[in-house]
Amino acid sequence: MPQRRSHVAPSAAQTELAAALAALRETLEAPTDFPVEVLAEAETLTAPAPELDLRDLPFATLDPAGARDLDQAFHLERDGDGYLVRYAIADVPGFVVPGGAVDAEARRRGQTLYAADGTIPLHPPTLSEDRASLLPDVDRPALVWTFTLDSDGAVTDFRLQRALIRSRAQLDYATTQRALDAGEGGPAALLPEIGALRLEQERRRGGASLNLPDEEVVRTPDGGYAIERRSPLPVEEWNAQLSLMTGMAAASLMLDAGVGIIRTMPEPDEAAFEAFRHQTAALGRPWVGGTYGEYLRGLDRADPMTLPVLEAAASLFRGAGYMVFDGEAPKDAVQAAIAAPYAHATAPLRRLVDRWALAICLAASAGEPVPPWVRSSLGDLPALMQQSGQRASQLDAATINRVEAALLTPLVGRSLEATVIELRGDRAAIQIADPAVTATAPVPADAKPGDILRLRVVRADISEGVVEFAV
Known part of the structure; x- marks a missing residue:
């Protein structure tokens, strides 16, 4: 990117x-x-x-x-x-x-x-x-x-x-x-x-x-x-x-x-590999063959879906x-x-x-x-x-977190476009392009990685590095 x-x-x-x-x-x-x-x-x-x-x-x-x-x-x-x-x-x-x-x-x-x-x-x-x-x-x-x-x-x-x-x-x-x-x-x-x-x-x-x-x-x-x-x-x-x-x-x-x-x-276990396969399929960039290293090397860095895929792949690089x-x-x-x-x-x-x-x-x-x-x-x-x-x-x-809160302080009450990176229950990791902020936010029940949502900035606390959004 x-x-x-x-x-x-x-x-x-x-x-x-x-x-x-x-x-x-x-x-x-x-x-x-x-x-x-x-x-x-x-x-x-x-x-x-x-x-x-x-x-x-x-x-x-x-x-x-x-x-x-x-x-x-x-x-x-x-x-x-x-x-x-x-x-x-x-x-x-x-x-x-x-x-x-x-x-x-x-x-x-x-x-x-x-x-x-x-x-x-x-x-x-x-x-x-x-x-x-x-x-x-x-x-x-x-x-x-x-x-x-x-x-x-x-x-x-x-x-x-x-x-x-x-x-x-x-x-x-x-x-x-x-x-x-x-x-x-x-x-x-x-x-x-x-x-x-x-x-x-x-x-x-x-x-x-x-x-x-x-x-x-x-x-x-x-x-x-x-x-x-x-x-x-x-x-x-x-x-x-x-x-x-x-x-x-x-x-x-x-x-x-x-x-x-x-x-x-x-080495990631089969459960981790299977979860990653499901995530790549949901993102429309399925991992269908070769090793996960070959799959990651073949991703198009200009593709907006590549970042959500890489975020999902982070689960394979743990421990x-x-x-x-x-x-x-x-x-x-x-x-x-x-x-x-x-x-x-x-x-x-x-x-x-x-x-x-x-x-x-x-x-x-x-x-x-x-x-x-x-x-x-x-x-x-x-x-x-x-x-x-x-x-x-x-x-x-x-x-x-604290710098992101400072970036969003002037925007409290306004709505911004955000891309869903990874679902986490009823919340998701989201990325805002401008200002460049990655955070978690509530999302609709039917949201999926790659979706673009409009979120309202509800709160930005610089001292604690806390940002809150609403759909």
Whole structure:
């Protein structure tokens, strides 16, 4: 779907919204300021000097515009009929001292939180946005994955090494997509080619990507807030394939070593598949053949019925978690949506668990023992990540609810067109195009997904993020 932006301009509603968002942080007990001892320790931390020097290779990063916490950098080149992909990850395991103040605070936070009124980082900015970040034109220690791919994009060999790198370019998605569409060269020139091959590898192994439109609250130049809803650009999907490839390699290394933490998701049961089939038939886009991954890949993103189908498909992508093992690899280690074992190992600046995975992978790749601090604390990670994941989900949902209430405040008493996305008893998930709002509302007994209704805005409470409608 095309990008849509709904804007809350500075006003009385805007002032109320700012107060509601500030109060939300306290309600969720989201940590904000770092303790003095954490900031002091962060200023002293240094990573070990790598023996391998890869500064002659023109690495580049690819992130949202303006990002400073740059976890990954890539270097792509042809290798005969295949490709050589180097994927550098910020060396957070090298910087953070196990058992230190920064380590303890990171365990308390779990992950970086992205609030509408500012980021709540996992690590102090001196690390996450400066000395450990893979910023351009500065030397940085990194953990570099080197992948050899054949002409079909399949991985034939890989290794992980600590190295010194120097990124040459900080790319952003929109600008890079325009450059690639125009046929321009540059560090991402091979990304469409390699990304397409990796997507085909995903299809062959039976993987599936949901790729729901992103819904994000952003600040606007005039000091207001906006909700942006857009589908990922192709360059984002190609870039994500590099991360998926790395996560699968990390899981492979840990499974071979018999110690690690992997990301799991169970295969949907037949009841879930049958319910999804009924929903797609009701939407007029029946799933009649092939795997659910092939069906989702074949949806027309310009079709207005695609969003309700994707919302319905979300029921197939549930139950994700973490599995810890030490001594014996689990027999069932496949992440169902990816259709392969998979681990989080590419975002250590922003996600706690990645530091452990990378430390294990580095040791396994070098044939060395896993560090004792990793083994002794590995079992703590699932609970820590579950807690931080719940906090992040609550923050995201509550933030969007409050901004949507602010968008609808001036429209109380008026009627708007809304599309039914998913039925929930006598209510339904509905989407309003302008302003861009997704909510729940009462619907007629004969309503079905895809129907367009007229709903009246009865109430919009910014402080609680509550909106009420009537048919």
